[in-house]
Amino acid sequence: MTPEALARACADAMWEGDRASQGLGMVIDSIAPGQAVLSMTIREDMTNGHGICHGGFIFTLADSAFAFACNTYNQRVVAQMAQISFLAPAHKGDRLTATAREVWRQGRGGLYDIRVTTQTGAPVAEFRGQSRTVKGTHLPEE
Numbered sequence: 001m002t003p004e005a006l007a008r009a010c011a012d013a014m015w016e017g018d019r020a021s022q023g024l025g026m027v028i029d030s031i032a033p034g035q036a037v038l039s040m041t042i043r044e045d046m047t048n049g050h051g052i053c054h055g056g057f058i059f060t061l062a063d064s065a066f067a068f069a070c071n072t073y074n075q076r077v078v079a080q081m082a083q084i085s086f087l088a089p090a091h092k093g094d095r096l097t098a099t100a101r102e103v104w105r106q107g108r109g110g111l112y113d114i115r116v117t118t119q120t121g122a123p124v125a126e127f128r129g130q131s132r133t134v135k136g137t138h139l140p141e142e
Contacts, residue, residue, distance in 0.1 A: 003033045006139075007072035011036070013138040014071055021064045024057065028068060034102030034112075036068035042094045053090035062114040062127035065098035070110050070129075076136040077110065082129040088122060095119040098127075108133040 001009070011031040015021070021038070024046075029037040040061055048054040063082060070077040090096055100114040110131035116124045 003072075006074055007031050007033045007035075010072050010074055010138040011068050014068065018064070020060070024060065026061065026064055029097070031068060031072065033072045034069055034105065036065045036072070036100045037097060038065040038068065038100075039095055039097040042090055042092050042096065044092050047092055050089075051091075053092075053094070053096075055084075055086055058086065058090060058096065058116055058125050059084050059127070061096055061098045062100075062116050062125060063129070065100035065114050066112050066127065066129040066131075069100035069102060069112055069114075070105075070131040071138065074137045074139050074141070075133050076138065077131045077133050080109070080130045080132040082127065084125050084127045086125050088124050090118060090124050096124060105131075 008031055026038050026040040029039055042053045046053055046057045096116055098114050098116045100112055103113055104111040112129045114127040
């Protein structure tokens with residue numbers, strides 16, 4: 001299996017049980033080894049008392065992209081740490097895209113940067129996550 005096919009198969013296996021991402025209307029736009037692009041549209045029930053998207057939903061989109069990017073090697077990987085900087089508000093109707101890329105991966109650890117943008121490409125947030133490999137695989141090992 002090519003690395004790209006492995007990444008897609010792992011994403012498909014994870015997606016099947018990912019009720020949180022599905023429930024928020026996220027879509028996997030692309031997947032590759034160490035990379036993932038997910039998007040979602042901000043609904044009215046995702047806005048806060050200021051009339052803008054609640055930061056927790058932006059964090060969740062970035063975190064989901066992080067999860068799919070670091071789980072592309074048929075090893076189960078979880079977040080060890082994550083932080084986010086909010087750069088600009090998002091509004092109801094905005095289509096947000098989280099683009100995750102692997103910065104470093106060695107042994108059981110990894111570092112990933114995720115940029116969240118609007119449909120116009122305007123930056124909304126920058127997220128950095130550290131990953132930790134745990135026991136198990138997404139697919140049967142051959």
